[in-house]
Amino acid sequence: MPKDRLSVVVTRRLPAEVETRLSELFDVRLRDSDDAMSRAEIVEAMKTADVLVPTITDTIDAAMIGQSGDRLKLIANYGAGVDNIDVATARQRGILVSNTPGVLTEDTADMTMGLILAVTRRMPEGLAAMQSGTWDGWTPTAFLGGRIAGRRLGILGMGRIGRAVAKRAAAFGMQVHYHNRRRLRPEVEDELQATWWESLDQMVARMDVLSVNCPHTPSTFHLMNARRLKLMKPDAVLVNTSRGEVVDENALTRMLRAGEIAGAGLDVYEGGTQVNPRLRELQNVVLLPHMGSATRESRVEMGEKVIINIKTFDDGHRPPDQVVPSML
Known part of the structure; x- marks a missing residue:
C-alpha cells in the first residue's frame, strides 16, 4: 500500500514550473496570491503540515516553532540565508532546516x-x-x-x-x-x-x-x-x-x-x-529592491533545491542542504 504523500505548505508564490513539480510529488498547499502569509497563518500551517516552505521574508522564531504541531518535521527554506529561522530551537524540537545555497x-x-x-x-x-x-x-x-x-x-x-x-x-x-x-x-x-x-x-x-x-x-x-x-x-x-x-x-x-x-x-x-x-x-x-538574485534561472534553481531537499527527506535521508546551528 503506497504511503500518504507529504503535506507541504508554501508561504509565497513560486515560479510556475516549481509549483507544478511540487504538486506532482507532494500534497502541497500553494498561495493564490503573492501576499506574505501572516504570522497566524504560518503558525497554523506549522501545526498541520509535514513540511513548511517559507522564504527569507518569513520570520520563523522560537515562539512560532513552539506552537508547531508534532507533525512538522522539515522547514525547507526557499533562500540561501536562514537568519529568518531560529535553527537552534527547530533542532531542539526535532525539526530539520534546509536552505538553497550556491544557486544565487x-x-x-x-x-x-x-x-x-x-x-x-x-x-x-x-x-x-x-x-x-x-x-x-x-x-x-x-x-x-x-x-x-x-x-x-x-x-x-x-x-x-x-x-x-x-x-x-x-x-x-x-x-x-x-x-x-x-x-x-x-x-x-x-x-x-x-x-x-x-x-x-x-x-x-x-x-x-x-x-x-x-x-x-x-x-x-x-x-x-x-x-x-x-x-x-x-x-x-x-x-x-x-x-x-x-x-x-x-x-x-x-x-x-x-x-x-x-x-x-x-x-x-x-x-x-x-x-x-x-x-x-x-x-x-x-x-535597489533586493533584486540581487532576481533572475528567472536562479528562482527556478532555488525551487529545484527545495524539492530535492524535501524529496530526500521523504525518502528517509538527510536533506543535502540541511543547516545546523554549528554552521551559523
Missing part, C-alpha cells in the same frame, strides 16, 4: 559589480537627466565619475559570492583584498589574486570600494558600525548585496549626507522594506 552566487556577484559601476560612474544621475529631458549635450566635465581599474576592492566575507565578486573585480582590473573569519588556502588566494587582511579595521581604512558579502549572524550584526564606517576614506564607496543588518544604516546615512563617504550601492536594508527615507534623497546612493 553568480547572479548576486553580477549585481554587486553592477552596483560598483553604477555608484562610481554615477549612472543613476545620468539616467535621471535623460528621463527628465534636462540633458542638453556632452561636456568635458559633466557626470564625472571614477575609473575602477586599479582601485582597491575590499571584500567582507569570502564565501561563494565573495569569491565570485573577486573574479569579476580582477577582470575589471581592480586590486582584490578580503577579510574573512578564516584565511583562504594559498592556492585559492593565488587563483583569486586576493590579499588577506587579518584586521578588518586596517582593511576598511585602505579600500576604495568595500563590498559586504557576509551573512547576517549575531557576530556580524552591525559589523560595519559607526566607528568602523568612519575608518573609510572620504572618497570610498560601500556596496551591500548581503544583509542589511551587517551595516549600521543610520550611521551610513549620516556619513553619506555629510560627504564623509563618497557613495553607496545598497540592495538590502536593515529594516527590510522600511528603507531610511533620508537615503532616498541622496544622489550619491543607488538603491
Whole structure:
C-alpha cells in the first residue's frame, strides 16, 4: 500500500514550473496570491503540515516553532540565508532546516559589480537627466565619475559570492583584498589574486570600494558600525548585496549626507522594506529592491533545491542542504 504523500505548505508564490513539480510529488498547499502569509497563518500551517516552505521574508522564531504541531518535521527554506529561522530551537524540537545555497552566487556577484559601476560612474544621475529631458549635450566635465581599474576592492566575507565578486573585480582590473573569519588556502588566494587582511579595521581604512558579502549572524550584526564606517576614506564607496543588518544604516546615512563617504550601492536594508527615507534623497546612493538574485534561472534553481531537499527527506535521508546551528 503506497504511503500518504507529504503535506507541504508554501508561504509565497513560486515560479510556475516549481509549483507544478511540487504538486506532482507532494500534497502541497500553494498561495493564490503573492501576499506574505501572516504570522497566524504560518503558525497554523506549522501545526498541520509535514513540511513548511517559507522564504527569507518569513520570520520563523522560537515562539512560532513552539506552537508547531508534532507533525512538522522539515522547514525547507526557499533562500540561501536562514537568519529568518531560529535553527537552534527547530533542532531542539526535532525539526530539520534546509536552505538553497550556491544557486544565487553568480547572479548576486553580477549585481554587486553592477552596483560598483553604477555608484562610481554615477549612472543613476545620468539616467535621471535623460528621463527628465534636462540633458542638453556632452561636456568635458559633466557626470564625472571614477575609473575602477586599479582601485582597491575590499571584500567582507569570502564565501561563494565573495569569491565570485573577486573574479569579476580582477577582470575589471581592480586590486582584490578580503577579510574573512578564516584565511583562504594559498592556492585559492593565488587563483583569486586576493590579499588577506587579518584586521578588518586596517582593511576598511585602505579600500576604495568595500563590498559586504557576509551573512547576517549575531557576530556580524552591525559589523560595519559607526566607528568602523568612519575608518573609510572620504572618497570610498560601500556596496551591500548581503544583509542589511551587517551595516549600521543610520550611521551610513549620516556619513553619506555629510560627504564623509563618497557613495553607496545598497540592495538590502536593515529594516527590510522600511528603507531610511533620508537615503532616498541622496544622489550619491543607488538603491535597489533586493533584486540581487532576481533572475528567472536562479528562482527556478532555488525551487529545484527545495524539492530535492524535501524529496530526500521523504525518502528517509538527510536533506543535502540541511543547516545546523554549528554552521551559523
